[in-house]
Amino acid sequence: MLILKKITSKANAFFIEIGEMSYFAGRFFKEVFTKPFEFKELLKQCYNIGNRSLLLVGITGFIMGLVLTLQTRPTLEEFGAESWMPSMVSISIIREIGPVIIALIFAGRIASGIGAELGSMRVTEQIDAMEVSGTNPFKYLVVTRILATTLMLPILVIFGDVIALYGSYIVESLKGDVSFQLYFIKVFNALEFGDIIPATIKTFFFGFAIGLVGCFKGYYCKKGTVGVGLAANSAVVFSSMLLFIIDFIAVFVTDIFFDI
Protein backbone atom coordinates (compact mmCIF):
# COMPACT_ATOMS: atom_id res chain seq x y z
CA MET A 1 0.00 0.00 0.00
CA LEU A 2 2.83 2.33 0.97
CA ILE A 3 4.68 1.49 -2.24
CA LEU A 4 1.56 2.23 -4.29
CA LYS A 5 1.19 5.56 -2.52
CA LYS A 6 4.82 6.43 -3.27
CA ILE A 7 4.44 5.49 -6.93
CA THR A 8 1.26 7.58 -7.20
CA SER A 9 2.89 10.61 -5.64
CA LYS A 10 5.99 10.28 -7.88
CA ALA A 11 3.76 9.96 -10.95
CA ASN A 12 1.77 13.00 -9.81
CA ALA A 13 4.94 15.06 -9.39
CA PHE A 14 6.15 13.92 -12.82
CA PHE A 15 2.95 14.94 -14.59
CA ILE A 16 2.83 18.26 -12.73
CA GLU A 17 6.37 18.93 -13.94
CA ILE A 18 5.39 18.03 -17.51
CA GLY A 19 2.49 20.49 -17.23
CA GLU A 20 4.74 23.23 -15.87
CA MET A 21 7.27 22.62 -18.61
CA SER A 22 4.56 22.82 -21.27
CA TYR A 23 3.46 26.16 -19.81
CA PHE A 24 7.12 27.27 -19.85
CA ALA A 25 7.38 26.26 -23.53
CA GLY A 26 4.14 28.13 -24.25
CA ARG A 27 5.57 31.25 -22.63
CA PHE A 28 8.68 30.88 -24.79
CA PHE A 29 6.58 30.90 -27.99
CA LYS A 30 4.66 33.92 -26.73
CA GLU A 31 7.76 35.91 -25.78
CA VAL A 32 9.91 34.98 -28.77
CA PHE A 33 7.71 37.00 -31.14
CA THR A 34 7.27 40.09 -28.95
CA LYS A 35 9.56 43.12 -28.76
CA PRO A 36 12.19 43.95 -27.63
CA PHE A 37 14.29 41.34 -29.41
CA GLU A 38 17.54 40.53 -27.65
CA PHE A 39 19.73 40.10 -30.75
CA LYS A 40 22.97 41.01 -29.01
CA GLU A 41 22.44 38.52 -26.20
CA LEU A 42 21.28 35.88 -28.71
CA LEU A 43 24.51 36.27 -30.70
CA LYS A 44 26.54 36.08 -27.49
CA GLN A 45 24.75 32.89 -26.45
CA CYS A 46 25.12 31.37 -29.94
CA TYR A 47 28.84 32.06 -29.79
CA ASN A 48 29.18 30.73 -26.23
CA ILE A 49 27.09 27.61 -26.77
CA GLY A 50 28.40 26.83 -30.26
CA ASN A 51 32.02 27.69 -29.68
CA ARG A 52 32.22 25.98 -26.29
CA SER A 53 30.96 22.71 -27.77
CA LEU A 54 32.96 22.74 -30.99
CA LEU A 55 36.04 20.87 -29.75
CA LEU A 56 34.02 18.29 -27.81
CA VAL A 57 31.72 17.62 -30.77
CA GLY A 58 34.71 17.41 -33.11
CA ILE A 59 36.53 14.87 -30.94
CA THR A 60 33.33 12.86 -30.37
CA GLY A 61 32.55 12.81 -34.10
CA PHE A 62 36.09 11.80 -35.04
CA ILE A 63 36.18 8.90 -32.55
CA MET A 64 32.64 7.88 -33.53
CA GLY A 65 33.61 7.52 -37.23
CA LEU A 66 36.89 5.86 -36.35
CA VAL A 67 35.39 3.26 -34.00
CA LEU A 68 32.36 2.52 -36.17
CA THR A 69 34.57 1.79 -39.17
CA LEU A 70 37.12 -0.23 -37.16
CA GLN A 71 34.44 -2.43 -35.61
CA THR A 72 32.30 -2.91 -38.70
CA ARG A 73 35.11 -3.60 -41.17
CA PRO A 74 35.90 -7.20 -40.06
CA THR A 75 32.25 -8.23 -40.49
CA LEU A 76 32.01 -6.70 -43.97
CA GLU A 77 35.37 -8.28 -44.88
CA GLU A 78 33.94 -11.73 -44.15
CA PHE A 79 31.44 -11.21 -46.97
CA GLY A 80 33.90 -9.37 -49.20
CA ALA A 81 31.75 -6.26 -48.89
CA GLU A 82 34.34 -3.70 -47.72
CA SER A 83 33.40 -1.47 -50.63
CA TRP A 84 30.06 -0.92 -48.94
CA MET A 85 31.78 0.65 -45.95
CA PRO A 86 31.41 4.34 -46.99
CA SER A 87 27.69 3.85 -47.73
CA MET A 88 27.01 2.00 -44.50
CA VAL A 89 28.96 4.41 -42.32
CA SER A 90 27.52 7.52 -43.92
CA ILE A 91 23.90 6.36 -43.67
CA SER A 92 24.22 5.24 -40.07
CA ILE A 93 26.08 8.38 -39.01
CA ILE A 94 23.93 10.91 -40.88
CA ARG A 95 20.60 9.29 -40.13
CA GLU A 96 20.93 8.26 -36.51
CA ILE A 97 24.22 7.90 -34.67
CA GLY A 98 25.57 11.38 -35.42
CA PRO A 99 22.51 13.42 -34.37
CA VAL A 100 21.76 11.29 -31.29
CA ILE A 101 25.29 10.94 -29.91
CA ILE A 102 26.18 14.58 -30.56
CA ALA A 103 22.88 15.73 -29.05
CA LEU A 104 23.56 13.61 -25.95
CA ILE A 105 27.05 15.09 -25.61
CA PHE A 106 25.57 18.55 -26.16
CA ALA A 107 22.91 17.87 -23.51
CA GLY A 108 25.57 16.79 -21.02
CA ARG A 109 27.56 19.95 -21.58
CA ILE A 110 24.99 22.64 -22.33
CA ALA A 111 21.82 21.59 -20.45
CA SER A 112 23.80 21.14 -17.23
CA GLY A 113 25.65 24.42 -17.84
CA ILE A 114 22.43 26.36 -18.43
CA GLY A 115 20.72 24.64 -15.47
CA ALA A 116 23.58 25.49 -13.13
CA GLU A 117 24.02 29.04 -14.44
CA LEU A 118 20.36 30.04 -14.22
CA GLY A 119 20.00 28.09 -10.97
CA SER A 120 22.77 30.02 -9.27
CA MET A 121 21.36 33.27 -10.68
CA ARG A 122 18.00 32.37 -9.13
CA VAL A 123 19.51 31.42 -5.77
CA THR A 124 21.61 34.60 -5.53
CA GLU A 125 18.61 36.77 -6.53
CA GLN A 126 20.29 37.91 -9.77
CA ILE A 127 17.14 37.04 -11.74
CA ASP A 128 15.04 39.08 -9.29
CA ALA A 129 17.52 41.96 -9.59
CA MET A 130 17.15 41.85 -13.35
CA GLU A 131 13.36 41.94 -13.11
CA VAL A 132 13.41 44.79 -10.59
CA SER A 133 15.67 46.83 -12.90
CA GLY A 134 12.89 46.66 -15.49
CA THR A 135 14.33 43.87 -17.66
CA ASN A 136 12.26 40.82 -18.56
CA PRO A 137 14.57 38.00 -17.35
CA PHE A 138 12.59 35.35 -19.22
CA LYS A 139 13.22 37.11 -22.51
CA TYR A 140 16.81 38.01 -21.74
CA LEU A 141 17.95 34.72 -20.22
CA VAL A 142 15.55 31.99 -21.34
CA VAL A 143 14.42 32.96 -24.85
CA THR A 144 17.98 33.71 -26.00
CA ARG A 145 19.37 30.44 -24.62
CA ILE A 146 16.62 28.25 -26.08
CA LEU A 147 16.99 29.94 -29.47
CA ALA A 148 20.77 29.55 -29.30
CA THR A 149 20.62 25.81 -28.56
CA THR A 150 17.96 25.32 -31.26
CA LEU A 151 20.09 27.08 -33.87
CA MET A 152 23.50 25.80 -32.82
CA LEU A 153 22.86 22.07 -32.44
CA PRO A 154 22.05 21.43 -36.15
CA ILE A 155 25.27 23.24 -37.12
CA LEU A 156 27.25 21.23 -34.58
CA VAL A 157 25.68 17.97 -35.77
CA ILE A 158 26.61 18.75 -39.40
CA PHE A 159 30.14 19.60 -38.24
CA GLY A 160 30.33 16.42 -36.12
CA ASP A 161 29.00 14.27 -38.99
CA VAL A 162 31.63 15.62 -41.39
CA ILE A 163 34.41 14.96 -38.87
CA ALA A 164 33.00 11.45 -38.23
CA LEU A 165 33.07 10.68 -41.94
CA TYR A 166 36.63 11.97 -42.10
CA GLY A 167 37.55 9.68 -39.17
CA SER A 168 35.97 6.79 -41.03
CA TYR A 169 37.93 7.69 -44.17
CA ILE A 170 41.22 7.65 -42.21
CA VAL A 171 40.58 4.05 -41.10
CA GLU A 172 39.53 3.06 -44.61
CA SER A 173 42.61 4.64 -46.15
CA LEU A 174 44.86 2.83 -43.64
CA LYS A 175 43.17 -0.59 -43.77
CA GLY A 176 42.12 -0.60 -47.43
CA ASP A 177 43.40 1.31 -50.37
CA VAL A 178 40.81 3.96 -51.01
CA SER A 179 41.35 7.56 -52.08
CA PHE A 180 39.73 10.57 -50.39
CA GLN A 181 37.81 11.39 -53.58
CA LEU A 182 36.50 7.86 -54.10
CA TYR A 183 35.48 7.50 -50.47
CA PHE A 184 33.41 10.69 -50.50
CA ILE A 185 31.91 9.97 -53.93
CA LYS A 186 30.63 6.69 -52.46
CA VAL A 187 29.38 8.54 -49.35
CA PHE A 188 27.36 11.06 -51.38
CA ASN A 189 26.07 8.43 -53.78
CA ALA A 190 24.65 6.48 -50.87
CA LEU A 191 22.92 9.47 -49.27
CA GLU A 192 19.49 10.74 -50.28
CA PHE A 193 17.42 13.72 -49.24
CA GLY A 194 15.37 11.30 -47.16
CA ASP A 195 18.49 10.65 -45.08
CA ILE A 196 19.72 14.22 -44.68
CA ILE A 197 16.60 16.39 -44.36
CA PRO A 198 14.70 14.52 -41.60
CA ALA A 199 17.94 13.98 -39.66
CA THR A 200 18.70 17.70 -39.80
CA ILE A 201 15.14 18.73 -38.94
CA LYS A 202 15.09 16.54 -35.84
CA THR A 203 18.27 18.20 -34.53
CA PHE A 204 16.35 21.50 -34.29
CA PHE A 205 13.87 19.72 -32.00
CA PHE A 206 16.75 18.17 -30.03
CA GLY A 207 18.32 21.60 -29.56
CA PHE A 208 15.01 23.11 -28.53
CA ALA A 209 14.40 20.33 -25.99
CA ILE A 210 17.90 20.68 -24.48
CA GLY A 211 17.57 24.46 -24.14
CA LEU A 212 14.03 24.22 -22.80
CA VAL A 213 14.85 21.64 -20.12
CA GLY A 214 18.09 23.37 -19.05
CA CYS A 215 16.36 26.75 -18.74
CA PHE A 216 13.28 25.31 -17.01
CA LYS A 217 15.31 23.48 -14.39
CA GLY A 218 17.56 26.46 -13.74
CA TYR A 219 14.88 29.16 -13.83
CA TYR A 220 12.73 27.40 -11.25
CA CYS A 221 15.65 26.14 -9.18
CA LYS A 222 14.85 25.71 -5.51
CA LYS A 223 16.81 27.69 -2.96
CA GLY A 224 20.29 26.67 -1.90
CA THR A 225 23.37 25.15 -3.45
CA VAL A 226 21.75 21.71 -3.33
CA GLY A 227 19.05 23.12 -5.61
CA VAL A 228 21.65 24.28 -8.13
CA GLY A 229 23.27 20.83 -8.21
CA LEU A 230 19.90 19.16 -8.63
CA ALA A 231 18.92 21.58 -11.40
CA ALA A 232 22.11 20.81 -13.35
CA ASN A 233 21.79 17.08 -12.81
CA SER A 234 18.09 16.74 -13.61
CA ALA A 235 18.51 18.97 -16.67
CA VAL A 236 20.87 16.39 -18.18
CA VAL A 237 18.74 13.38 -17.20
CA PHE A 238 15.45 14.89 -18.37
CA SER A 239 16.81 16.31 -21.62
CA SER A 240 18.55 13.02 -22.49
CA MET A 241 15.30 11.14 -21.92
CA LEU A 242 13.42 13.69 -24.02
CA LEU A 243 15.95 13.26 -26.84
CA PHE A 244 15.14 9.57 -27.16
CA ILE A 245 11.41 10.26 -27.15
CA ILE A 246 11.80 12.92 -29.86
CA ASP A 247 14.06 10.56 -31.82
CA PHE A 248 11.44 7.81 -31.67
CA ILE A 249 8.74 10.21 -32.92
CA ALA A 250 11.07 11.58 -35.62
CA VAL A 251 11.87 8.09 -36.95
CA PHE A 252 8.17 7.20 -36.92
CA VAL A 253 7.23 10.36 -38.85
CA THR A 254 10.16 9.95 -41.27
CA ASP A 255 9.02 6.43 -42.01
CA ILE A 256 5.59 7.73 -42.99
CA PHE A 257 6.84 10.54 -45.26
CA PHE A 258 10.10 9.14 -46.67
CA ASP A 259 9.43 5.40 -46.50
CA ILE A 260 12.79 4.47 -44.93
Added chain:
Amino acid sequence: MRLQENIKNEEREVSPKKLMLEIKNLYKSFGDNHVMNGFSLQLFEGENLVIMGKSGSGKSVMIKCLVGLMEADSGQINIMDKDITKLTQRELDNLRTEIGFLFQGSALYDSMTVRENLEFPLRRHKEKFGDIGDTTALVTEALESVGLAYAINLMPAELSGGMKRRVALARTLILKPKIILYDEPTSGLDPITAKEIIELMLRIQKQYKTSSLIITHDVDCARVISDRMILLVDGINYAEGSFNDLATSNDEKVKAFFK
Protein backbone atom coordinates in the same frame (compact mmCIF):
# COMPACT_ATOMS: atom_id res chain seq x y z
CA MET B 1 -3.87 43.27 18.82
CA ARG B 2 -2.76 46.42 17.07
CA LEU B 3 -0.94 48.94 19.21
CA GLN B 4 -0.98 52.45 17.88
CA GLU B 5 1.92 54.52 19.13
CA ASN B 6 1.98 58.30 18.96
CA ILE B 7 3.35 59.47 15.69
CA LYS B 8 5.21 62.67 16.30
CA ASN B 9 6.27 63.73 12.90
CA GLU B 10 6.35 67.48 13.43
CA GLU B 11 7.80 68.13 10.02
CA ARG B 12 4.83 66.46 8.38
CA GLU B 13 2.40 68.50 10.47
CA VAL B 14 4.03 71.74 9.35
CA SER B 15 4.29 70.88 5.65
CA PRO B 16 2.51 67.77 4.38
CA LYS B 17 4.86 65.89 2.09
CA LYS B 18 4.13 64.10 -1.14
CA LEU B 19 3.13 60.46 -0.75
CA MET B 20 5.64 58.32 -2.66
CA LEU B 21 4.45 54.85 -1.81
CA GLU B 22 1.42 53.35 -0.11
CA ILE B 23 0.37 49.86 0.84
CA LYS B 24 -3.24 49.30 1.95
CA ASN B 25 -4.39 46.09 3.63
CA LEU B 26 -1.86 43.71 2.13
CA TYR B 27 -2.72 40.02 2.49
CA LYS B 28 -0.43 37.20 1.39
CA SER B 29 -0.56 33.51 2.32
CA PHE B 30 1.42 30.42 1.38
CA GLY B 31 -1.04 27.59 1.95
CA ASP B 32 -2.00 27.74 5.60
CA ASN B 33 0.85 30.10 6.41
CA HIS B 34 -0.70 33.58 6.51
CA VAL B 35 2.30 35.89 6.20
CA MET B 36 0.69 39.29 5.62
CA ASN B 37 -2.60 39.94 7.40
CA GLY B 38 -3.64 43.42 6.35
CA PHE B 39 -0.35 45.27 6.48
CA SER B 40 -0.40 48.95 5.52
CA LEU B 41 2.23 51.66 5.20
CA GLN B 42 2.86 55.07 3.73
CA LEU B 43 6.23 56.44 2.64
CA PHE B 44 6.57 60.18 2.15
CA GLU B 45 9.00 62.13 0.00
CA GLY B 46 12.50 62.36 1.48
CA GLU B 47 11.60 60.07 4.39
CA ASN B 48 13.56 57.11 5.78
CA LEU B 49 10.99 54.56 6.89
CA VAL B 50 12.35 51.51 8.71
CA ILE B 51 10.38 48.26 8.89
CA MET B 52 11.53 46.00 11.69
CA GLY B 53 10.42 42.48 12.35
CA LYS B 54 11.63 39.07 13.41
CA SER B 55 13.09 36.65 10.87
CA GLY B 56 10.23 35.03 9.00
CA SER B 57 7.81 37.80 9.87
CA GLY B 58 7.19 38.56 6.20
CA LYS B 59 9.38 41.63 5.65
CA SER B 60 10.95 40.24 2.48
CA VAL B 61 7.55 39.01 1.23
CA MET B 62 6.17 42.53 1.71
CA ILE B 63 9.02 44.17 -0.19
CA LYS B 64 8.77 41.61 -3.01
CA CYS B 65 5.03 42.29 -3.33
CA LEU B 66 5.90 45.98 -3.48
CA VAL B 67 8.04 45.65 -6.62
CA GLY B 68 5.88 43.01 -8.26
CA LEU B 69 8.23 40.06 -7.71
CA MET B 70 5.40 38.40 -5.82
CA GLU B 71 1.69 38.77 -6.30
CA ALA B 72 -0.33 39.77 -3.25
CA ASP B 73 -3.53 37.85 -2.47
CA SER B 74 -5.34 41.12 -1.89
CA GLY B 75 -4.65 44.73 -1.02
CA GLN B 76 -3.59 47.83 -2.85
CA ILE B 77 -0.05 48.99 -3.66
CA ASN B 78 0.39 52.52 -5.03
CA ILE B 79 3.79 53.77 -6.08
CA MET B 80 3.91 57.44 -7.04
CA ASP B 81 0.12 57.47 -7.52
CA LYS B 82 0.15 54.35 -9.71
CA ASP B 83 -1.61 51.15 -8.64
CA ILE B 84 0.98 48.53 -9.60
CA THR B 85 -1.63 45.77 -9.86
CA LYS B 86 -3.29 47.63 -12.75
CA LEU B 87 -0.15 48.36 -14.78
CA THR B 88 0.85 46.56 -17.96
CA GLN B 89 4.23 44.82 -17.93
CA ARG B 90 5.84 47.68 -19.86
CA GLU B 91 4.36 50.31 -17.55
CA LEU B 92 5.56 48.32 -14.56
CA ASP B 93 9.06 48.04 -16.05
CA ASN B 94 9.13 51.81 -16.61
CA LEU B 95 7.97 52.43 -13.04
CA ARG B 96 10.68 50.08 -11.76
CA THR B 97 13.33 52.45 -13.13
CA GLU B 98 12.12 54.97 -10.52
CA ILE B 99 12.70 52.43 -7.74
CA GLY B 100 16.09 51.19 -6.61
CA PHE B 101 16.27 47.83 -4.82
CA LEU B 102 19.28 46.84 -2.74
CA PHE B 103 19.15 43.08 -2.26
CA GLN B 104 20.27 41.38 0.93
CA GLY B 105 22.95 39.40 -0.94
CA SER B 106 23.78 42.32 -3.28
CA ALA B 107 22.68 40.24 -6.34
CA LEU B 108 25.47 41.48 -8.60
CA TYR B 109 25.59 39.72 -12.00
CA ASP B 110 28.62 37.54 -11.43
CA SER B 111 29.38 37.00 -15.12
CA MET B 112 29.85 40.75 -15.61
CA THR B 113 32.47 43.22 -14.39
CA VAL B 114 31.52 46.04 -12.04
CA ARG B 115 31.33 48.39 -15.04
CA GLU B 116 29.03 46.01 -16.95
CA ASN B 117 26.85 45.56 -13.85
CA LEU B 118 26.31 49.30 -13.73
CA GLU B 119 25.88 49.68 -17.48
CA PHE B 120 23.29 46.91 -17.68
CA PRO B 121 20.25 48.88 -16.40
CA LEU B 122 21.30 51.95 -18.41
CA ARG B 123 21.47 50.03 -21.67
CA ARG B 124 18.13 48.32 -20.98
CA HIS B 125 16.23 51.60 -20.84
CA LYS B 126 17.22 53.46 -23.97
CA GLU B 127 13.64 54.71 -24.33
CA LYS B 128 13.97 56.58 -21.05
CA PHE B 129 17.62 57.59 -21.02
CA GLY B 130 18.31 57.75 -24.75
CA ASP B 131 21.24 56.09 -26.50
CA ILE B 132 23.88 57.04 -23.99
CA GLY B 133 26.86 55.78 -25.99
CA ASP B 134 29.84 56.12 -23.70
CA THR B 135 28.62 55.37 -20.19
CA THR B 136 31.98 55.85 -18.49
CA ALA B 137 31.08 59.22 -16.96
CA LEU B 138 27.80 57.93 -15.48
CA VAL B 139 29.38 54.71 -14.21
CA THR B 140 32.29 56.59 -12.65
CA GLU B 141 29.94 59.10 -11.01
CA ALA B 142 27.85 56.32 -9.43
CA LEU B 143 30.96 54.45 -8.27
CA GLU B 144 32.51 57.62 -6.87
CA SER B 145 29.38 58.26 -4.83
CA VAL B 146 29.98 54.93 -3.07
CA GLY B 147 33.77 55.41 -2.95
CA LEU B 148 34.65 52.55 -5.30
CA ALA B 149 35.73 54.20 -8.55
CA TYR B 150 38.92 52.13 -8.53
CA ALA B 151 36.94 48.85 -8.68
CA ILE B 152 35.39 49.58 -12.08
CA ASN B 153 37.07 46.70 -13.90
CA LEU B 154 36.90 44.09 -11.13
CA MET B 155 34.64 41.03 -11.16
CA PRO B 156 32.11 40.61 -8.30
CA ALA B 157 34.04 37.54 -7.08
CA GLU B 158 37.02 39.82 -6.39
CA LEU B 159 35.02 42.10 -4.07
CA SER B 160 34.50 41.82 -0.31
CA GLY B 161 30.97 41.68 1.19
CA GLY B 162 30.96 45.41 1.98
CA MET B 163 32.29 46.31 -1.47
CA LYS B 164 29.61 44.19 -3.12
CA ARG B 165 26.94 46.00 -1.14
CA ARG B 166 28.40 49.36 -2.25
CA VAL B 167 28.56 48.34 -5.90
CA ALA B 168 24.96 47.10 -5.69
CA LEU B 169 24.01 50.48 -4.27
CA ALA B 170 25.85 52.22 -7.11
CA ARG B 171 23.91 50.05 -9.57
CA THR B 172 20.60 51.18 -8.09
CA LEU B 173 21.78 54.82 -8.08
CA ILE B 174 22.76 54.89 -11.73
CA LEU B 175 19.09 55.05 -12.75
CA LYS B 176 18.59 58.01 -10.37
CA PRO B 177 15.66 56.43 -8.55
CA LYS B 178 13.17 58.43 -6.49
CA ILE B 179 12.63 55.58 -4.03
CA ILE B 180 15.21 53.10 -2.73
CA LEU B 181 14.18 49.85 -1.05
CA TYR B 182 16.83 48.31 1.18
CA ASP B 183 16.46 44.64 2.14
CA GLU B 184 18.62 44.05 5.23
CA PRO B 185 21.39 46.43 4.08
CA THR B 186 23.75 45.62 6.97
CA SER B 187 23.15 41.89 7.42
CA GLY B 188 26.24 39.70 7.17
CA LEU B 189 28.61 42.66 7.54
CA ASP B 190 31.04 43.37 10.38
CA PRO B 191 30.06 46.33 12.64
CA ILE B 192 32.55 48.75 11.07
CA THR B 193 31.48 47.99 7.49
CA ALA B 194 27.82 48.06 8.58
CA LYS B 195 28.38 51.55 10.02
CA GLU B 196 30.02 52.66 6.76
CA ILE B 197 27.05 51.37 4.76
CA ILE B 198 24.61 53.22 7.04
CA GLU B 199 26.59 56.46 6.65
CA LEU B 200 26.64 55.89 2.91
CA MET B 201 22.86 55.43 2.86
CA LEU B 202 22.40 58.74 4.68
CA ARG B 203 24.81 60.54 2.37
CA ILE B 204 23.10 59.12 -0.70
CA GLN B 205 19.70 60.19 0.55
CA LYS B 206 20.93 63.78 0.89
CA GLN B 207 22.79 63.76 -2.41
CA TYR B 208 20.07 62.12 -4.53
CA LYS B 209 17.07 63.29 -2.45
CA THR B 210 15.55 59.81 -2.36
CA SER B 211 12.85 58.34 -0.17
CA SER B 212 13.94 55.11 1.50
CA LEU B 213 12.16 52.05 2.79
CA ILE B 214 14.58 50.04 4.89
CA ILE B 215 13.93 46.52 6.07
CA THR B 216 16.20 45.52 8.91
CA HIS B 217 16.45 43.86 12.27
CA ASP B 218 19.62 45.82 13.09
CA VAL B 219 18.63 48.19 15.95
CA ASP B 220 21.73 50.36 15.47
CA CYS B 221 20.89 50.81 11.81
CA ALA B 222 17.30 51.73 12.67
CA ARG B 223 18.42 54.21 15.36
CA VAL B 224 20.76 56.10 13.05
CA ILE B 225 18.75 56.09 9.87
CA SER B 226 15.05 56.07 10.69
CA ASP B 227 12.73 59.06 10.56
CA ARG B 228 9.88 56.72 11.35
CA MET B 229 9.57 53.02 12.14
CA ILE B 230 6.98 50.30 11.77
CA LEU B 231 7.18 47.04 13.71
CA LEU B 232 5.88 44.16 11.63
CA VAL B 233 4.46 41.41 13.87
CA ASP B 234 2.15 38.61 12.72
CA GLY B 235 1.69 40.25 9.34
CA ILE B 236 0.34 43.56 10.65
CA ASN B 237 1.90 46.92 11.52
CA TYR B 238 1.92 46.24 15.23
CA ALA B 239 3.49 49.51 16.28
CA GLU B 240 4.45 52.71 14.53
CA GLY B 241 6.38 55.80 15.53
CA SER B 242 9.81 57.35 15.84
CA PHE B 243 12.75 55.28 17.09
CA ASN B 244 12.57 56.94 20.52
CA ASP B 245 8.81 56.37 20.77
CA LEU B 246 9.20 52.66 20.15
CA ALA B 247 12.43 52.22 22.14
CA THR B 248 10.70 53.61 25.25
CA SER B 249 7.44 51.72 24.76
CA ASN B 250 6.08 49.61 27.62
CA ASP B 251 4.59 46.97 25.35
CA GLU B 252 6.37 43.64 25.84
CA LYS B 253 6.44 42.72 22.15
CA VAL B 254 7.87 46.12 21.23
CA LYS B 255 10.42 46.03 24.05
CA ALA B 256 11.67 42.65 22.82
CA PHE B 257 13.05 44.29 19.66
CA PHE B 258 15.22 46.76 21.61
CA LYS B 259 16.73 44.44 24.23
